[in-house]
Amino acid sequence: MLQTMWGWQPALYLFLGGMGAGAFIMAAVLLLIDQTRHRLIVCVSMWAALASLAAGLLLLLSELVQPARGLLMWQSFSHFTSWMTYGAWGAFAAMAVFAASALLATRPVDVRLAKKWAWFEKRGMALRRALAVVGIALAAFVAVYTGMLLMAAENVPLWNTPLLPVLFSVSAFDTGVALVELVAVLASKKDPLAPKARTLMERIVVVLVLLEGVVMAAFLASMLGGDAQTAIGATAASSASLLVSGGLAVCFWGMVVACGLALPLVMAVAGLVLHGRAKKKPGAGQHGSGVLMAIGAAGALVGGCELRFLILAAGVHADVVAETVRGLIG
Template sequence: MEGLQDIWGWQPALYLFLGGMGAGAFIAAMVVYFREGDKARSTVFASVVAAVVCLAAGLLLLLSELITPLRGMMMWQSFSNFGSWMTFGAWIVFAAVVVFAIEALVVWEKIATALAKRSKGFEGQAPKLARVLGVIGCVLGFCVAVYTGILLMSAPGVPLWNTLLLPCLFTVSALDTGVALVEVVAFANRKKAPLTKETSRILQYCVVVLVVLELVVLAMLLVSMGGASVEESPAAAVAVQSAELITSGVLAFPFWALVIVLGLVCPLVVALIALVGKSEKAHNATFFGALGAMIGGCALRFIIVMAGLHADPVVNTISQLMG
């Protein structure tokens, strides 16, 4: 579309979504595992596998942005400059994928049973190992979620991205979409191994808190950009233009329809109804709320990337010197 950012394509936007959701899903899955243990093993296993798939796909999308993607598979050669945020992020994502995958194997019932038969001590140590890996994975997952925002923030000359509010927004959204992914998995697995009402309520409380936080941070981001004084500098004028693209320009409809209504308001309403209501229909509605959250989270990344207009560095520098 005319007037939109055209340097970054769809691959980074999709990576930002998949990487964040995968990280958030692992953290949400560990909340379920720490609450219910082996009783929710199948749901936790499926959720962790989904997190691995999301992160692995995101890492491949990140590698695709290199000049030589195939060489990027040899990470120790392509990602050796640790002064680069892309290098730091690639290794964090890679480490998260490895830990998540090992955790999936540990909680996988068939693998756990087979190892328990071969090693008498494994059955007693498996839950401890799963918890240790879970804690390590949660730390790595949180780092991945934060990094998805820092990657954009570190790109120079883009006022919409060059703010700490962006990592905050993407981190909260990553946790929100991660909880949504676990809810979808739990819904699909409800007949085989349903979650307890207490755990389901915890997830719903998480949805309410995360959606409210996301709305607040998103509002702060748009107000700070839209309220910039255009006379202050060319960069401020670009910030206002980016905010207008999102709220009232060509990106307004997908922003208000997909991000705000479908991705935030609907999940919030559904979560509140599920917390108050006792009928099974009210709890089943969480599936649709979770789907809305995932669609909205994906749309948010694409909109933020597309609205990231670049300020002319020469004009901005001259303006600052003259000011």
């Protein structure tokens, strides 16, 4: 039995929101480490991060009974005791910072502001760096929130664990880096990725994939190792079994593990090997490195998206009421 209460919109929000947050963080890091290079990559990535988060929020609002009410944030999001409220304000604040950062990263806007205001010509880059730092903090919150939103469901054991926000956060950073990698590949002719930046991104991919694999293993092990004598433990084990060996196993092992983890890891390691050879022989493997990056990034995006759909589908509610009644009768 699969979860049917939530449709496809929340799953896409969890993916797009997390990916947008991760993409902004990677773009902001590129900006902070080198303010003179990769302007096009940073600009396009920041716009893509904003578009992803905005699209995800619209999908989430469309799942509400009255979507239009969700837009009235000052009326609907005022209960400061729920994660929904914190997430709403955090997401909208992130969108504001993402938008400002993307605008200032756009070359015509930057040039026009510098010509119009002398203070911006002197302090424009400092402002962009400050926005990048604030944006990183907000993006990290949005990435964590995508998991906290599900963790609030107490009667769904697969979701009600601190490991889920950790898993979704790592996956968000991973898919965000993948999005920036695709932007870098597409913009390679106008804005070639510097060898140091390329190496940094591929090392980040290796670390994130390995970390995601460890967190995912711990997540599934905790679910499978629950007390089968209780409704919570039995439902948790049943949900995890759906992913590992049940009806969702083919998609899980094929699209999440093989495509979303193994493929990006192999491509990143292969790219690092090519960079090592390029140091000895300049120019060698440049085209091949871009192809490897694109393949790995595409795999990460497919796997990251599928992960959200599968976690939602396997999130079965535990029949706690029936267990309580049986306990009272017995």
